Amino acid sequence: AQSVTQLDSQVPVFEEAPVELRCNYSSSVSVYLFWYVQYPNQGLQLLLKYLSGSTLVKGINGFEAEFNKSQTSFHLRKPSVHISDTAEYFCAVIRNAGNNRKLIWGLGTSLAVNP
Amino acid sequence: ETGVTQTPRHLVMGMTNKKSLKCEQHLGHNAMYWYKQSAKKPLELMFVYNFKEQTENNSVPSRFSPECPNSSHLFLHLHTLQPEDSALYLCASSPASGSPYEQYFGPGTRLTVT
Numbered sequence: 251a252q253s254v255t256q257l258d259s260q261v262p263v264f265e266e267a268p269v270e271l272r273c274n275y276s277s278s279v280s281v282y283l284f285w286y287v288q289y290p291n292q293g294l295q296l297l298l299k300y301l302s303g304s305t306l307v308k309g310i311n312g313f314e315a316e317f318n319k320s321q322t323s324f325h326l327r328k329p330s331v332h333i334s335d336t337a338e339y340f341c342a343v344i345r346n347a348g349n350n351r352k353l354i355w356g357l358g359t360s361l362a363v364n365p
Numbered sequence: 366e367t368g369v370t371q372t373p374r375h376l377v378m379g380m381t382n383k384k385s386l387k388c389e390q391h392l393g394h395n396a397m398y399w400y401k402q403s404a405k406k407p408l409e410l411m412f413v414y415n416f417k418e419q420t421e422n423n424s425v426p427s428r429f430s431p432e433c434p435n436s437s438h439l440f441l442h443l444h445t446l447q448p449e450d451s452a453l454y455l456c457a458s459s460p461a462s463g464s465p466y467e468q469y470f471g472p473g474t475r476l477t478v479t
Contacts, residue, residue, distance in 0.1 A: 254407075284467065286470075291472070292472050292473075293369070293371075293455055293457075293470030293471050293472045293473050294455070294457075294468075294470040295470070296467045296468075296469075299467060340408070352410060352413075352421070352462075353410070353468065355407045355408040356407065357405070357406070357407050358407075
């Protein structure tokens with residue numbers, strides 16, 4: 251069965267520092283990968299997605315993620331965070347072959363950016 | 366209005382009440398979803414509709430009853446809920462389900478069952 255593991259439930263970081271939010275997945279078939287962000291009292295918004303092609307994907311708000319097939323990872327990075335990046339971040343995968351193509355979600359990582 | 370809207374944003378109801386959550390998408394999408402978001406749990410997919418037809422029900426208790434009158438509107442009818450049903454209920458839409466299309470989310474309805 252597919253699963254998504256976000257290795258850190260909480261990540262505190264100082265403003266302007268770099269950050270990496272980790273995501274690993276398990277799947278017997280190839281997948282599409284997504285990162286969503288949820289700001290306080292809001293719904294989820296897509297940050298970026300990997301479908302095919304270059305393994306380095308750039309998203310909104312200066313975020314990027316790298317797909318590593320051998321390590322089944324899709325870690326999210328930002329070189330310099332702002333206070334406004336404080337939010338919950340969710341990694342999700344969907345199979346791109348066979349049946350049962352539903353989004354599988356991680357538990358989320360709470361990013362707290364401190365001044 | 367743009368994107369996906371949900372009303373009400375907050376709802377407090379007793380266990381014997383009947384209420385409905387409403388979702389509307391202005392994106393021309395064909396698939397709509399209800400999710401339940403509880404603290405410390407992954408997002409739980411509840412229902413999926415494709416072209417107004419329900420294509421997925423993830424073993425959701427019958428006290429939750431969805432309705433999709435057209436591709437733009439989705440309702441979740443609630444009756445005799447339990448305190449453990451308190452959560453954020455999110456509606457989403459996408460061009461179609463089971464595809465790499467991203468899902469667009471509404472802001473959610475914060476439900477408290479007393």
